[in-house]
Amino acid sequence: PAAPAPGMDGVAAALTAAMAEGAPGAMARYTAPGEVRVRTAGVRDRVSGAPMDIRARFRIGSVSKTFSSVVLLQLADEGRVELDRPVDDYLPGLLPDDRITVRHLLTHRSGLADYTEAMFHRTVPGFEAVRNRVFSYQELVGLSLAAPRTTEPGVAYKYSNTNFVVVGMLIEKLTGRPVAEAYDSRIVKPLGLRQTSYVHPDTRIEGLRVRGYLHPDEAGAPLVDSTEQTASWAQSAGAVISSPADLNTFTSALMGGRLLSPAMLGAMTTVTPTDTANTRFYGLGLRRYDLSCGTQVYGHTGTVQGYYTYAFSTRDGRRSLSAMANTSNRGEANTALGGTLEAAFCGTQPA
Numbered sequence: 001p002a003a004p005a006p007g008m009d010g011v012a013a014a015l016t017a018a019m020a021e022g023a024p025g026a027m028a029r030y031t032a033p034g035e036v037r038v039r040t041a042g043v044r045d046r047v048s049g050a051p052m053d054i055r056a057r058f059r060i061g062s063v064s065k066t067f068s069s070v071v072l073l074q075l076a077d078e079g080r081v082e083l084d085r086p087v088d089d090y091l092p093g094l095l096p097d098d099r100i101t102v103r104h105l106l107t108h109r110s111g112l113a114d115y116t117e118a119m120f121h122r123t124v125p126g127f128e129a130v131r132n133r134v135f136s137y138q139e140l141v142g143l144s145l146a147a148p149r150t151t152e153p154g155v156a157y158k159y160s161n162t163n164f165v166v167v168g169m170l171i172e173k174l175t176g177r178p179v180a181e182a183y184d185s186r187i188v189k190p191l192g193l194r195q196t197s198y199v200h201p202d203t204r205i206e207g208l209r210v211r212g213y214l215h216p217d218e219a220g221a222p223l224v225d226s227t228e229q230t231a232s233w234a235q236s237a238g239a240v241i242s243s244p245a246d247l248n249t250f251t252s253a254l255m256g257g258r259l260l261s262p263a264m265l266g267a268m269t270t271v272t273p274t275d276t277a278n279t280r281f282y283g284l285g286l287r288r289y290d291l292s293c294g295t296q297v298y299g300h301t302g303t304v305q306g307y308y309t310y311a312f313s314t315r316d317g318r319r320s321l322s323a324m325a326n327t328s329n330r331g332e333a334n335t336a337l338g339g340t341l342e343a344a345f346c347g348t349q350p351a
C-alpha cells in the first residue's frame, strides 16, 4: 500500500469541492522526489459518462503565458532581445507609446487594455461569437488599442491578455517562425512533453481529451460544451493544450533551471505583489503564491472556456502540482480547485 499522503486527502477534498461548485469533473497530479500521486473526480465527458482520466488533455489557458515567457526569455538569454528596450525597437509602429518595454509586457505593466473584457462581457454570446473565428495578432492588438490604456507604462500591474499577444508577435518577429515551432523546439521536444501541443486555428483536442463545460451567466441555464474552439482570441496568451503530467514536468523543469540561465530565471521569479494580502505575486509571465505553511510556489493559472487550471512548482522544482476542473465562469469552482495547492504543498487535511 502507498505510504500515507495526508496532503492528497486534502487534494481529493478540493476536487470534490470543485464538483460541488459545478464542475463535472476535476483532477490533480502531485510530484515530489521519487513520488507521483494522482487524484481524479467526476467525468471528463458528460454525454458518454467517461470518468476523469489523469492522462487526458485539456486547454490550459493562461498557463500558456509561461510557455511564451520562457521562449522570449530564452531569446533574451541568447542576446536576441533586451527586456528593457522599447517594444517599438522590435515591432516598429505597433504600439502607440514607445515607452512600453518588453519587460512591461511580461509583467502586465504596459497599460494595454485587455480586449477580452469587452469580447466576453456576455459569457456565452461572446464565446459563441468567436469560438470559430480566426484572428490575426494585429486584429487582437487593434481591439486593445480601441480601448483606453489602463495605466502609464511601468506604473502599475494590470493583467492583460494583450501583453502576451504582443509577446507572441515578438517571438515570431525574432525567430522568423510561428510560435508553435518555438514552443516545440525550445520546450516540448527538449522536455518530452508528448501530451502538449499548440494547435491554432484547429478547433479539436486530439487524442484522449477532457470536454470543457462553460457556465452561462444566467443562473440555472444549461452548461455549454466549449471543448471545440479555435482559441484564436488567445493564441500565445492562452491556446496551449497539455496534460497534468506534462504540466508537472514543465513547471518542475522551469524552476529546476533546465530552461533558462540562473540569471534569467532569477529575473523571471523577481515578483511584485498583485493582491493586498501580499500572498499573490507576478514576475515575468509567472505567478508566485505564498502558501499558509510558508512554502512559495511558482507557476500560472488558467481560465479558458470550460477549463480551470493550476500549474505550480516549488522554487527548486522538486515538488509540483497540476490541477484542472472542466468548467469555467464559475468562480467558486475555481477557488475550490485552488485548494489543491495548500493541500498538496502544505499537507493540509480537508476541513
Ligand SMILES: CC1(C)S[C@@H]2[C@H](NC(=O)CCCC[C@H](NC(=O)C[NH3+])C(=O)[O-])C(=O)N2[C@H]1C(=O)[O-]
Residues within 6 Å of the ligand: 060, 061, 062, 063, 116, 120, 121, 122, 123, 124, 126, 159, 161, 214, 238, 301, 302, 303, 304, 305, 306, 307, 328, 329, 330
Ligand atoms: C486572469 C485570468 C483569470 S483571465 C486570463 C485568461 N483567460 C481569459 O482571458 C478568458 C476570460 C473569459 C473566460 C470566461 N469568462 C467570461 O466569459 C466571463 N464573462 C470563462 O470563465 O470561461 C487566463 O487564462 N487568465 C486567467 C489567469 O491568468 O488565471
